[in-house]
Amino acid sequence: MARTIVPIGPYHPLQEEPEFFSLTVEGEKVVDIDVRVGYNHRGIEKLSERKTFDQSTFVIERICGICSTSHPFAYTRAVEDIIPLEVPERAKYIRTIIAEGERIHSHLLWAGLAGHFLGYNTVYMWVWKLREEILDVMEILSGNRNNYAMFKPGGVRRDIKKEDIPPVMKKLDSIIPNLEMLKKAIRDDPVLHARTKGIGILTKEDAINYCALGPTSRASGVARDVRKDAPYGAYDKVDWQMIVARNGDVFDKLMVRINEVLESIKIMKQCLLNLPKGEIDANIKNIPPGEGIGCAEAPRGEVFHYVRSDGTNRPVRHKVRAPTFMNLPTFKATVIGETISDATIILASIDPCYCCTERMAVRNVKGKKLYNGEELIELSKAKTQKIKDRMGIK
């Protein structure tokens, strides 16, 4: 059969960020894929060499709007590894709280987009409504919905006030029932099963071969999580579970992320309850010559930073490795052999870094009935039941 090349991108209505996929197809089957990146290359590694160690924290924070905590987390750990130095206990807890808040909002953002890519906009709207709550939590804690600017080498820049903790706990508790419902809905929904089960499988061998990271590897049965393997922050002081699945298909990647959100809420609540008293900053005076490595588990996998210092106030070399750099090449293993209609969700399943922070509001349209949350959920349940009946699923 004749081969056709289907180009997706670099500018495409479905993609929030520019990347170019060239899918070679035979009929509907994808037989080869080539990924072209670099449309968003800003030379941050070079830029960081011109900034002081303190200024770099803010540059690094702007690598990605979604992972705006993971990069500073890894970078500050790398700088602290040069000295070497342990940050105060309270700073460790605050860092952990912010990092987990980021994971919750990032996973929810992805789950919403995944629903959108599948043509399932109910999931998209529900999940993003939940995500608003967590963004409010982050606003209470840090003053910002994104780009929290909480990190500095040696500690954190802003303390968590005692009176802010009860409202945050209340908000976190309020989204747990909704998340449980979402989890159940995804687990039992026949349409989602049909679209995601057995699709885009990344085998365990491939996950190891491509050095895949984060939920992408954990869905394939590779128990790999920096928070457990090399505990940093307060992760060794709280009780939580690493979520690992077996099949490596899109469905498992979805379930791993939803379950991780629940674990993250557990971590956040424990940290807020057990927040130790004391200093929040170790007040680094100068950074000696040497080299340091810092890792942090971002929502998408391990972020890796290498910093070399020559004793001045600027890094000589700053290497940044984001998790998507290792996860993107796995497309060669997952997309080939699938149909072109499944390609979009497989390409989205590794959660490539999307940078968008849109707000939404309820508008009253005159003459039309305005449904509230419960009524919409009831409508959606009734529709799912109808589909189940039609497909003959109990």
Add this chain to the structure above:
Amino acid sequence: MTGEEILKDIKERFKDDIIDFFDKTPRRVYIEIKPESIVKVAGYIFKKLGARFNITTGLDTRHHMELLYHFTFEDINLIISLRVKLKKDKLEINSLTSLFAGANWIEREIYEMLGINFKGHPDLRRLLLSDDWPEGVYPLRCDYKEWDKKAIRDRGV
């Protein structure tokens, strides 16, 4: 195996290949090896000892071009960085792509950013730089001069 056993094993097995051994902390170890031994040592660490390949850092120092191959041993919380120093008049080294697919992209990146040739790489073309970037201009080298006078870049500091 514990961290000490792994380090002892590597030291004994590759005693002819290791130039320098520096354990900064028990969890961060830097081993300098000869450039021609990289496939042998990295292959042993990845395949036999089951480490995960993090990434390669390439940097331009005054005397050498340096490559650091970072490997993580997940279950024992140890990061080994294999350091290779290349002479500036002979910038080539064997590719690790035949050992694991994870090395593919970073070798392409170092090739365009520092101009190091990876021998045996199946697809050594540009990764990040745009198509109109001139040949032979490597942005992460020390002697990099801005070639495009019209470009709006960070001129501040």
